[in-house]
Amino acid sequence: MATGLTETAQIRDWILREAAVLPGDFLRVDGFLNHRVDPAFVALAGAALARAFRGSEVTCVFTAEAAGNVIAYETARQLGAAALYAKKGAARTMARALTCRIRSPTKGVEQDLCASADYLRPGERVLVVDDFLHQGTTSAALGAMVGEAGARLVGFGFVIEKRPSGGRKALEPFGVPIVSLAVVDRMDPATGEIVFAPG
């Protein structure tokens, strides 16, 4: 799916300039995306994701707390939609919780993702977003919760996809567009090289 060339080119340049490749297939982006956050980068990524799904009449941008929060917020803001954050762990104060148990591939622990059915309603048009598409575990769980809520999933959007991790395969059964702004084909911790997939 086409996204604005200028925005995605800027995003890839930013990653090449500021991300670090660490051992263990780890792409360190915590200086601008998920620990210290540069609003200029997030606004650019949100604009590109909003542009990709502008025609999909999105009412709700759904992510899992906490890494996806600002990307979901910025995408929602630019689409005129709401943002919804699935919470991790038991939701003691949550009314009418929809729950999905996942096993985090990065942390190796099982945890529940919860969202209130009060805020994920039948008839909504939902875009699932996250900072990374890795194995797709979390996003597939969010996609399943959208179905459980009786809402309509319209797509998946990611800032960075690590293609070798195979997350796209896990999401293809949903039959909706999957947009990644930067698809990393391979990276080398010895040289720091990052190679994007063409397109």
Added chain:
Amino acid sequence: MATGLTETAQIRDWILREAAVLPGDFLRVDGFLNHRVDPAFVALAGAALARAFRGSEVTCVFTAEAAGNVIAYETARQLGAAALYAKKGAARTMARALTCRIRSPTKGVEQDLCASADYLRPGERVLVVDDFLHQGTTSAALGAMVGEAGARLVGFGFVIEKRPSGGRKALEPFGVPIVSLAVVDRMDPATGEIVFAPG
């Protein structure tokens, strides 16, 4: 400290209209602020906090993940600053972690807050923000981390302050401005009434 009257009046009206008072001194704002998020509300709150600290030359807006993330992001975006999120729990992939142990008054558990000294640098001018000022435990910990990093704390900013919880007292020793957009004086779960402090 004066904030834009129109913005704060709109914020208080929004809270009166959409928040729910639950037993146990709990103000439910998860329909627009911390579970399902309305970007119009967050942008308004960010604008009001940015206006209050416009003259403070803020370089970094600091919060604790995850509830404060979008407020910090929006305030930072409108100030032209970066946002920084202290993470909860041990930070295995974090370089040069600054750590502070806190006891959550709402969850009753101890946990570590961590931020990388790579991203909280000497010479920075730091504004600590959060969605709620309750007992002030988390914000005081963030304020202490700013000092530990050799950075300069310029203020605290909150969307909602629950005055009876006494958090302001915990933050006054830092000697910087404390701005809350809506100060709740009392609330009644029986009637749903919310009374704001004057001003």
